[in-house]
Amino acid sequence: MIDKQLLSGNEAVARGAYEAGVRVATAYPGTPSTEILENIVKYKDDIYCEWSPNEKVAMEVAIGSSFGGVRSLVAMKHVGLNVAADPFMTLSYTGVKGGLVIVTADDPGMHSSQNEQDNRHYARFAKVPMVEPADSQEAKDFVGKALDISEEFDTPVILRTTTRISHAKTVTELGEREEKSVPEGFVRDPGKFVMVPDNARKRHPVIEERLKELAEFAEKTELNRIEWEEKEIGIITSGVAYNYAREVFPEASILKLGLTYPLPEKKIKDFAAEVSKLYIIEELDPFLEEQIRAMGIEVTGKDKLPITFELNTKIVRDSLLGNNSDILEKEEENESDELPYRTPALCPGCPHRGVFYTLNKLGVAVTGDIGCYALGVVPPLSAMDSLVCMGASIGNAFGLELALGDKIKGDVVGVIGDSTFMHSGITGLIDIVYNKGASTIIILDNRITAMTGHQQNPVTGKTLMGEETEIIDLAKISEAVGVKRVLTVDPYNLDQTKKVIQEELDSDEISVIIARRACALLKYVERKPPLHVDSEKCKNCGFCLEIGCPALVQGDGQSRIDDYLCTGCGVCVEVCPFDAIEKDGGIDD
Amino acid sequence: MTKTTNILLAGVGGQGVLLASEVLSKTALREDYDVKKSEVHGMAQRGGSVVSNVRFGKKVYSPLIAEGEADIILAFEQLEALRWVKYLRPGGIIVTSTQRIDPLPVAVGEIDYPDDVLERLEKMEYDVVSIDALELAREAGNQKAINIVLIGCLSNYIKLSVDGLRQVIQESVPEKTVDINLRAFEAGRTHENILTLN
Numbered sequence: 001m002i003d004k005q006l007l008s009g010n011e012a013v014a015r016g017a018y019e020a021g022v023r024v025a026t027a028y029p030g031t032p033s034t035e036i037l038e039n040i041v042k043y044k045d046d047i048y049c050e051w052s053p054n055e056k057v058a059m060e061v062a063i064g065s066s067f068g069g070v071r072s073l074v075a076m077k078h079v080g081l082n083v084a085a086d087p088f089m090t091l092s093y094t095g096v097k098g099g100l101v102i103v104t105a106d107d108p109g110m111h112s113s114q115n116e117q118d119n120r121h122y123a124r125f126a127k128v129p130m131v132e133p134a135d136s137q138e139a140k141d142f143v144g145k146a147l148d149i150s151e152e153f154d155t156p157v158i159l160r161t162t163t164r165i166s167h168a169k170t171v172t173e174l175g176e177r178e179e180k181s182v183p184e185g186f187v188r189d190p191g192k193f194v195m196v197p198d199n200a201r202k203r204h205p206v207i208e209e210r211l212k213e214l215a216e217f218a219e220k221t222e223l224n225r226i227e228w229e230e231k232e233i234g235i236i237t238s239g240v241a242y243n244y245a246r247e248v249f250p251e252a253s254i255l256k257l258g259l260t261y262p263l264p265e266k267k268i269k270d271f272a273a274e275v276s277k278l279y280i281i282e283e284l285d286p287f288l289e290e291q292i293r294a295m296g297i298e299v300t301g302k303d304k305l306p307i308t309f310e311l312n313t314k315i316v317r318d319s320l321l322g323n324n325s326d327i328l329e330k331e332e333e334n335e336s337d338e339l340p341y342r343t344p345a346l347c348p349g350c351p352h353r354g355v356f357y358t359l360n361k362l363g364v365a366v367t368g369d370i371g372c373y374a375l376g377v378v379p380p381l382s383a384m385d386s387l388v389c390m391g392a393s394i395g396n397a398f399g400l401e402l403a404l405g406d407k408i409k410g411d412v413v414g415v416i417g418d419s420t421f422m423h424s425g426i427t428g429l430i431d432i433v434y435n436k437g438a439s440t441i442i443i444l445d446n447r448i449t450a451m452t453g454h455q456q457n458p459v460t461g462k463t464l465m466g467e468e469t470e471i472i473d474l475a476k477i478s479e480a481v482g483v484k485r486v487l488t489v490d491p492y493n494l495d496q497t498k499k500v501i502q503e504e505l506d507s508d509e510i511s512v513i514i515a516r517r518a519c520a521l522l523k524y525v526e527r528k529p530p531l532h533v534d535s536e537k538c539k540n541c542g543f544c545l546e547i548g549c550p551a552l553v554q555g556d557g558q559s560r561i562d563d564y565l566c567t568g569c570g571v572c573v574e575v576c577p578f579d580a581i582e583k584d585g586g587i588d589d
Numbered sequence: 590m591t592k593t594t595n596i597l598l599a600g601v602g603g604q605g606v607l608l609a610s611e612v613l614s615k616t617a618l619r620e621d622y623d624v625k626k627s628e629v630h631g632m633a634q635r636g637g638s639v640v641s642n643v644r645f646g647k648k649v650y651s652p653l654i655a656e657g658e659a660d661i662i663l664a665f666e667q668l669e670a671l672r673w674v675k676y677l678r679p680g681g682i683i684v685t686s687t688q689r690i691d692p693l694p695v696a697v698g699e700i701d702y703p704d705d706v707l708e709r710l711e712k713m714e715y716d717v718v719s720i721d722a723l724e725l726a727r728e729a730g731n732q733k734a735i736n737i738v739l740i741g742c743l744s745n746y747i748k749l750s751v752d753g754l755r756q757v758i759q760e761s762v763p764e765k766t767v768d769i770n771l772r773a774f775e776a777g778r779t780h781e782n783i784l785t786l787n
């Protein structure tokens with residue numbers, strides 16, 4: 001019997017890696033890619049897998065394994081490839097030994113991202129082939145296909161997914177693992193692996209030749225298939241957009257591209273010649289469209305379809321066939337648009353809350369970073385003034401101080417999470433020490449990579465494969481790079497937190513404050529009984545609401561605590577001037 | 590079984606929306622439908638709205654339910670029912686928990702939670718089933734079982750087999766909570782505000 005399962009695209013990629021004989025898999029977490037490695041770990045007897053400190057390192061480890069001759073996979077979210085772009089661009093020149101697939105999971109619509117860059121451009125930029133699955137079955141199968149292409153053409157291969165591929169579950173048939181042998185030893189090949197200019201100059205023409213061969217391959221491969229129906233409308237599409245196209249145009253002929261770089265020019269021209277009208281249906285940039293137009297083919301694409309955000313069947317239908325929805329529907333739409341928006345917020349009990357409450361009260365400029373704590377920007381905490389990319393907070397803080405000098409002295413704080421600090425905060429810190437800055441940096445150390453769903457990282461003492469390991473000490477690292485003022489506070493203790501931050505802002509030296517308390521959602525963190533408001537004592541001053549805790553609600557003339565949400569962390573107790581917030585059965589310690 | 594069934598589940602992060610959609614889609618797979626289920630992880634789950642699309646039928650393409658296409662909305666919270674109602678097709682069904690979770694701007698007193706959500710839903714041209722899933726889950730033994738109470742209630746209006754659902758629930762919840770969850774399922778299934786459908 002065939003084993004059919006409902007797998008997400010990420011689970012399918014993991015399974016694909018297993019079946020295709022991958023031996024090393026690396027990643028740094030990032031939505032929507034995270035679950036790939038979280039699922040590969042199921043196969044840890046056959047696949048070594050790790051959370052690397054960042055995507056560049058993940059890429060470099062995978063490149064090393066490929067040079068060693070085993071099949072390797074590295075996964076990241078779209079912006080992760082920016083971090084890994086340096087090794088990636090030259091990897092195109094070296095080529096591979098063992099097959100190497102680079103999974104980039106893009107996030108059109110920015111469900112959980114700071115931008116919606118279209119990473120298909122990276123394939124063209126680096127001159128490497130790219131495959132794009134349209135569902136989980138393809139996500140699984142394309143891993144093996146990508147590795148075959150990688151080995152046949154001596155090239156890394158990009159496998160690009162998007163949120164609706166990564167996180168949609170679709171029916172997938174499983175296969176068996178095909179074991180690949182490990183080479184007897186490392187085979188030296190400096191002309192290929194050592195990219196000094198002399199060697200690189202020899203490699204570049206090879207890359208151009210490879211691209212031509214790949215374009216020929218694109219003409220024949222079953223990855224690019226034509227579904228002939230009526231010839232009135234022809235559609236060229238790929239990835240998740242194929243599904244929208246098929247559903248909206250059941251009668252159209254479709255050229256479905258699985259290999260989206262390089263393109264099969266002849267196949268496209270032949271297809272275009274057969275149909276009366278040609279649509280290009282793709283999400284985000286006109287990546288296919290521009291190349292197809294350059295072939296001299298007339299198409300309808302981004303002149304009708306949006307270039308921003310995700311597509312869906314409604315958008316495809318309305319854009320290409322015209323909108324005929326009635327007025328009634330519009331009214332309902334307006335009605336739901338005016339409903340209170342459910343902004344994401346720091347969870348009840350989140351240790352980051354105390355720091356942002358304090359920063360808000362101090363009124364300082366806060367250069368922010370990426371993680372759960374980005375939610376420090378949400379009112380009423382409203383304590384974040386910049387957020388660019390992972391690690392940026394530290395350099396941004398220093399730059400702000402350089403720009404405004406005395407005018408902003410003692411009024412800037414950079415905040416960064418523990419995982420983000422390990423990812424790319426350390427070099428920023430070194431810069432400030434080296435160049436004699438005096439910034440105040442707070443490491444929000446909740447002992448986990450929380451935002452992406454609790455992955456281990458170098459401060460947690462555990463590896464992805466579940467082994468105990470060295471705990472990298474944030475205080476010692478800060479000291480080792482030359483920071484003299486390194487302090488640790490408990491962010492549940494507001495008085496202490498405020499006192500220490502104020503002192504460090506006043507100091508003329510760089511300081512690192514480690515705000516340490518484990519994420520309230522971690523299993524080992526005990527959840528205390530919910531607190532409640534004593535209605536005799538509450539004067540409705542609203543102070544407790546300023547901490548922005550979802551469990552604290554403006555009730556009828558008084559604050560109220562939602563016992564479904566409250567974790568009993570007690571931060572609200574500290575801000576209540578009337579001692580009106582208590583544990584059930586009164587305050588006791 | 591030619592027509593695709595579209596169920597949109599909507600709730601708030603932490604309410605167990607994703608497990609509920611998992612139960613539905615696994616059951617559908619066992620009944621040999623083509624199934625797609627889609628949702629968003631990450632930022633959206635920090636107390637934000639959580640939506641899951643479950644589609645099953647002979648052949649399903651899009652992983653997303655388009656506006657005006659859902660046969661049923663299963664809402665874990667009243668406001669979310671109203672927020673997503675535009676996705677319902679004419680003549681569709683809303684199954685909603687009466688639970689109310691205040692969005693942060695409401696909690697801090699910046700804006701009001703509309704107090705007429707259920708009335709507004711009932712005024713629309715849809716069949717509405719409202720159920721106090723939180724209370725029923727607590728009675729069954731654990732407030733976390735609201736998702737299973739709601740699946741129980743939903744089971745009256747979809748063509749998936751009840752035994753199939755029970756079986757998948759048993760396999761999907763932690764072992765020591767199986768009894769609680771099966772009780773929760775029955776509580777939802779036999780809840781009094783049951784529509785009669787023709």
Ligand SMILES: Cc1ncc(C[n+]2csc(CCOP(=O)(O)OP(=O)(O)O)c2C)c(N)n1
Nearest residue numbers: 029030370371372417418419420449450451
């Ligand atoms: C280059 C890059 N890689 C990955 C991500 C995804 N990402 C966003 S926040 C985050 C982790 C944050 O962890 P931490 O700094 O510990 O903060 P926490 O969420 O625990 O508060 C990750 C991996 C990203 N936005 N950019």
